[in-house]
Amino acid sequence: MLRGMLLSLLIALAGCAQNPAGLPLWQERQVAPPSLQYLGVGGYLLRWQDEALLFAPSFSNPATLGQPPLVVQADNAKIDELMPKADDVSMLLVGHAHYDHLMDVPRILEKHAPKAKVYGSKTMGHIMAAVLPRERIVDAERVMADGAKPGQWFYSPEKRIRAMPIKSMHAPHIFGIKFLGGSYDQDLTALPKSVWAWKEGQTLSWLVDLLDEQGRPVYRLHYQDSASTPPQGLPPQLDDTKAVDVAILCVGSWQQVPAYPDVLLKRLQPRLAILGHWEDFFGNDPRQPQGLRLQDIQGMVRTTRANLPADGELKLPVPFAQIALPAPR
Structure with missing residues (x-):
């Protein structure tokens, strides 16, 4: 309880959420595929060749x-x-287990x-074992990339998408302190109710490839839902020499x-950098970030x-905006 009061006090002292006026916000809603839709906080929906993936x-x-809660529960309504239509999603990737990333997943x-x-x-x-059958839960931590050592690729059912977990870290929240x-x-028998019971666990970054019919990567994306101190979160060097096209970064x-x-x-050196987790999530309406x-x-x-290459683009999307992937090379 004392830690919760401290966290609330620290945030309260910071004042209110920021007015986004003046930010270079990306707000397009009708973008031809292949594209990535930002869902707010760390969430994204990615569709490719009749398959789909969720962060x-x-x-x-x-x-x-208006301040950080001490008790939390998913708002199903x-x-x-x-939530956009997602019945074609076969893979849902989680970076870490804090409530603002995992609580809505069930x-x-x-x-x-x-x-x-x-x-x-x-x-x-x-945590998910409290409400999900074990066959729907995949332990990616045991096969994550670590430093120069590559991790295991996980493939979608039609093998048009694959994802590799990478050992990463969660940044401190404030004044160098991580809560x-x-x-x-x-396994838990019930989902946590206290904010403090949504424990971080091992934070992961993700490398995601969108594949052609021969299994070759057409696009490569790097995803983080928390800032990390190098070399944590950096992808390993892979033999295929495929460059990263899109970097999804965390502002928080x-x-x-x-x-x-x-x-x-x-x-x-991505051709496109996307900045997410920039909007306030304490009681906010994502439609008015x-x-x-x-x-x-x-x-x-x-x-x-x-730090982008000369031809690199940057997008700061509002929730539910869609972002076109750069033309394949």
């Missing part, structure tokens, strides 16, 4: 008087209202993506870790642009 969406956004898997399996850390699996750490080593807490996103972008409190969003935009 864990979050819509409930609970709050206590809100999820059902906001409802999405039950009602909106009933054919999908969920991939993530051991802790993620132990909500820890892990689980056995980006200034709490050194050299983010500089080192990552210099390694990836406000900027995260205590975050220099404009600074993240400038830093990202400064």
Whole structure:
């Protein structure tokens, strides 16, 4: 309880969410495929060749008087209202197990993506086991890339999408302090109610390939739902020499870790950088997004642009905007 009060106090002292006026927001809603749809916080929907993949969406956004809540529960009505059609999704990737990334996943898997399996850390699996059959939960932590060692590729049913987990880390939240750490080593019997019980577990980055009929990567995407200190989160060098086309970055807490996103972008040199997790999620309406409190969003935009290749683009999407992938090379 004391830790929860401290966290609430720290955020309260930061004031209100930021007015997004002046940010270079991307708001297109009708984009020809292949494209990526931003769902808010760390969530994205990616469709390719009649298959689809989700990065864990979050819509409930609970709050206590506009500040971080201490007790949380998924808002099924809100999820059902906001979640796009996803019955073609076969893979749902989770970066870490905090409530703002994992709490809405059970409802999405039950009602909106009933054919999908969920991939993530051991802790993620132990939490999801409270409500999901084990055959729908994949422990990706045991085969994650670690430093120079490549990880295992997980393939979609039609083998048009594959994903590799990468050992990463979660940035501190404020003043170099990280809250909500820890892990689980056995299955839960009920979903957590306390914010503190949604333990982080091992944070993962993800490398995602969109494949042609011969199984060759047409697009490669790198995804993070939390800023990380290099070399954590960096992809391993792979023999296929395929470059990363799209880097999906996290604005939240980006200034709490050194050299983010500089080192990552210099390694990836993506043609497109997408900045997510930039909007406030304490009781917000994602259809009217406000900027995260205590975050220099404009600074993240400038830093990202400064580290992109000459032909690189940057997008800061509002929730539900669609972003076209660059033309394949």
